[in-house]
Each structure stands twice: as structure tokens, then as C-alpha cells.
Amino acid sequence: MSTVNIAIKDLEIFYDELAESIDKAGPEKASLFLAKLALLLANEVADVTRLRQALQVSLQDL
């Protein structure tokens, strides 16, 4: 997953908004919120190979 597709400015915006959204969801609902987000973004990516790579990378260094 070495290609960088998103402009750093947009990534910084998403970083902040995702943090604030996790807070809005609250600790009990954080996982549910992130699962929903993952499904919606999976629809945007629509490529199961890339999705699997993203899963693997996310499981690293936890």
C-alpha cells in the first residue's frame, strides 16, 4: 500500500474530523461507528484485493 492517493491537506482534514466523529459516537459506540465507516468506504474503494491489503496493514503494529 505504498501509493499515496490523497493530498496531505485532505488527509489532515479527515484526520481531525474522524477524531471528532469518534468522540461524537462515544466510547461505547466507537467500534460500531468505525465498522459502519469501513463498510461505506469499502463501497468507495470497491476492490477486494485493496480492501484485504488495508485489513492486513491495519492489523500490524497494534
Place this chain on the structure above:
Amino acid sequence: MHQPSTTPRKSIYYDYKIYPFVRPPELDGKGQRHTVAVVGAGPIGLATALDLARYGIRCVLLTADRQVSEGSRALGYTRRSMEILQQVGVASRIASVGFPWRYGNSYFRGRRVYRLDVPFDDDDRFSPLITLQQQYLEEFLVDRVAQTDLIEMRWGHKVTGVKNGADGVTLDVDTAEGAYELQADWVIACDGARSGVRQALDLRMEGSSYEGKFVIADIRCDLGLPTERLAFFDPDWNPGNTVLMHREPHGLWRIDYQLPPGESPEDALRPESMKARIDAQLAMIGKAGTPWEVDWCSVYSARAMTLPEYVHSRVIFAGDAAHMLPIFGVRGANTGWQDGHNLAWKLAMTIRGTAGPRLLGSYTHERVKAAWEIVDEASKSVRFMTPPSEGFRIMRDAVLSLSLTQELARPLLNWRTSRPHEYTDSALNCPDDESSVYRGGWPLGAQIRNVRLGPDDFLLDHLGASFYLFLFSRDNQVPQDLRDAAQALREQGVPFQIALVTRPDSKGEGTEGADLVIEDPSGHVWDRFGIERGQGAYLVRPDQHVCARWITLDATRLTRAVRKALGH
């Protein structure tokens, strides 16, 4: 001494009849060897015995009880099952009293988030699903059995032992008037999930069980709702779990709900426990206070298991005796009937001596593969309906939450239903036919689907216990060499018919040599079979699955394909 109850089971809508115990000749030393003994007279045992009778095969059908099964049980029968039940002669009776349906609704937080619509093809006689309590189904099958003298029904005969051999089986049978030994060339074990025959042979299924336990309860309650499946996810009164409701004839509703982990079946079925939950469910759907009473209830757990092999010397397994499958998607009886219909013609040909060495083995191969396909598909439903881990629970909840507003999530709520299977890699399929040239129609291993011929006339209505060569010819002629080949097959004991489907532009001339003529003035049958080059032919097995198809055909190719289909 086996003394089954002769008190009719209690029911608020069904009148259980006690069937007579008949003292068998074996108890007086006059027993004769039977060709086939079917153990278990549930839906699969009864239908399989009737299917065998269509080939002139006699059987004795043993059941421990003196009355039909308790409770509504299977309840929902698929289109394919109804086609099989039509072959054994009970479909019109079922259709006249059952409730057809095709819609399912999924609810979350009081909102309908998914509506399942199973299309009712105009070419199908039978609706996608039909609901009728199993007692009626068994009663109709028992009545049908009484109409043939090829099936000897033995009520109150319990199999207690099995001695299996290379040439036959000895069953130990216990009755109220004493025990006896029954000799049979073949035994078909249709004795259900707790099969005594399977246990007697010490055979183990492979696969897994799921943790979740479910209560199913039939209540009589005037809800005024249509015949549509209802699924409620994560209701307040049963958090994290799923509740299902199905409408039945006679004012009944089936309610199906998951138990919290650790709750025992005994506790779950206590009247107070059930009352609290059913009242909560009715209140949730806005029907609080509607009077109701329970007819029958039971606890089950979902399993995903099958025997790896269904044919053990002279003992053959079918239905729940052979496999226990996740029930989401009406997969119990509906799978078992496909087993029986696959087996009956193969066993009949084996008994008649026309079968090759691969025929009976193909029953195991085709139906075990089907069982694993079912496990695979149904497991998706199980993981959704009863999430097995925290990860699956979070994903399920994410999908439910999204489904309130997002179309993307809704197909993930799809309740996958029992379907016929394609025996694509069957050893019985012709290896050198012209199937790959076809663009439409039914591929090798697939079932031929029904075709409407008229307002109340469908293709499958005309088919019986036989191989069929469907012939589509330029001139409506059945060539002499094919007629001769058909006749030769029949003389060898192979049931074989040539079905000529007339050309759309023909005037009914020259159809001699056909055993069955299908008039097709509109060319609709030609279309459905994918005949595009002015001619074609399909070889169809007695269970309606395709095993060869051609553009041009001669007697040599036909005979070779039939030999392959018989397992040579």
C-alpha cells in the same frame, strides 16, 4: 417391547389419528426378504418410498410411532420441493390448503429496512414458498402410500439394531407384540437427526454446531397480517438477537427467537418464560393484548454437519439422518426431498440391474457436495442472525444501522433460501456432448425448470419416472435410429421416453415415434431450452437434472450418454 403411545397428540388445530399396528408375518415365522426397507416415515421416508414405487420397487416402511409427527415442524416448502412432491402425487393437495408466499420483511428499530421479494416466475406452477404444517403434509403422503400396494406401511415398528452386510441388511425391530428380524436387500435410513440407524453403524457427521439455541413456538393468534416472513433484529425485549414470524394456515403463527447464552431448553420452554417473551414480541409489533394460545413449542440449535458418505454397503442415508444443516432458509425437509429424489431412480436402476458401478456413488458425491454448498450459504445467514463473536456482532450491528438509510447495506440482510443444486461435476454427465455451444437453456447438472404451456398446464406436469430425451427437430420427426435406441433401452429395463417439442411453425404433422408430444406453438419451450440453431436435444435424468445436450444427435451418442448417466 416397543409400545408407542396410542393417545392422539394434543393440538388446538390438528386431529391426530392413530394408525393401526399390524402384526407382521415375521412374528409368526412367515417373514420374507424385502427388497427395500425404509426406516422413518417422516416427509423424506414417505416421499422416497413413493418415488421408488414409481419404478415398481416394493418397500416396507417402518416407523416407531403410531401417528404423524408432532408439531408444524418443517412448515415451509420450496418450489423445487413442490415439483418433487408433484412427482409423487401430493402437490395439488398441499397447494389447495397451503399458504403461498414470496415476500419477507426485515425490521430494525421499528422500521422496515429490507423487503425480500422472491420472484414468482410465470413459468413456474408452484410459488417460491408455500406454508403448511407438517402434520398435514405427512397425512397426505400417508394417504398416497395407501393408494399403492407396493409400499407396506408398518406403524409402531421400532428399529433397534442393524447388521449391515455386502449383500443385505438384517434389522432388529421391536413392536408391542414382540421383536423380530427383518431381512432386506437395501435399507434407506430416513430416521432423522437422531437417526438410530446412523448410531447403530457408529457413523459420525463432519462439520460444526453453533452455540445459539432457538425456541420455535406455534401460537394461534388473530394478528390480521399477511403471509409474509417477518424478521426483527435486535428487538428491545431480546437485545442482540433475532426474532422471526411466519403465518400458517388455521390462524397459527410460527414465532422463532434466540435464547440468551446459557439458558437451558427446560427454562426456555416454561410457560411463564414463553408468555413473557411472546407478550413482549406482540407488544413490539403493536398487537399487545391480542389473545393467543400455544399449540406446540420446541428448542433447537443450528448445525452445519454431514456424513461424508451416504452409502454404506446396503444402508443408504437421506434427509436429516444424513446431514444436519443450518435451518435459516428452510433447509431441512427441502434438502431431504432433493436427496430422496436423487436417490430413488438410482437405487431403482441398481435393483433392476441396469446400473453401472458409479451410479450409487454419484448419489453421495452429488448430495454431499450440495450439503457443503448449503453449509457455506446458510452459514452466512447464521453469522448474521446469530453472530458468533464480538467482531461479527459489531459488523452485524453496523449493517443494521446502515440499513436504516443506506441501500448498500440491505442485501446483506438477504435471507438465502433453499434452492436446487447443479451437479456440474457429476460422473454421470456426458463428457463429449455439445453443451458448451448452448448460450441459454439449462447447463449440465442443472434442473430443467418448468415451462408454462397453457393457463393450467406446465411442462413438468407431463413428466414421470423416466429418463427423457427432449428432441427439438427441424421437421418434427423422431429419427428411426433414436426410436430404436429408446426401445432397446426400455427392453433393458431403463425407463426412457422421447419427448418431441414441436416446432412453433408446424401444424402437428409427423410426430410419430415420440412417446410424449409437447405442442409449442409460440416457441416458448424452444426459447427456455435455449434452442437456437433450429434443432437440439437434451438428455434429462429421472430427477429432472440435465446430463447431456446436443445440437445433433445419433443413436450412438445417445446410447453412450445414457450408459454414462447410469454410472457405467
